[in-house]
Amino acid sequence: MAIKLPKRFITFTLVGISGIFVNNLILFYAKEYLYVPLAIASLIAIQVAIINNFIWNHRFTWTDREMKGFNAIRTGLIKFTMVSWIAGGLNWVILLLLTHFAGLHYIVANLIAIFIASILNYFLNDLWTFRNKASSI
Secondary structure, eight states: OOOOOOHHHHHHHHHHHHHHHHHHHHHHHHHHTSOOOHHHHHHHHHHHHHHHHHHHIIIIISGGGOOOSHHHHHHHHHHHHHHHHHHHHHHHHHHHHHHHTSOOOHHHHHHHHHHHHHHHHHHHIIIIITOOTTTTO
16 A cells, blocks of 8 residues: 655655755765864754755745745745754754764764654644644634
8 A cells, every 4th residue: 555645745855855965065065175073064054955945845845825025935934944943953963973872974874864854844844834824814
């Protein structure tokens, strides 16, 4: 029996894949070429990926709940960033634990951490950032 995932979750996942590439590219570049410590490089990479993911999720994942106007988009970005930092904080802690205690390479640890945190990220964004305003009235 096949599991049928909602279209929104599939789109969120595809956007998330772009965020994974952005996150790991920034993480690798900052650590290997700019010599930024892992803990700081990860924070920078997470924030850049958050902005990337907000733009694409706003355009493709939650189009039926589109934010109109500068103030709505700014508020949405702030909410998305807050929610994403809850998940991003989890991502950051898991990354540091896996590299320090399990001895995993930081890119492998980061991929595991992103996978775990992204599930929380989806549900929090669906329930709050891109909340269906019609159902909350």
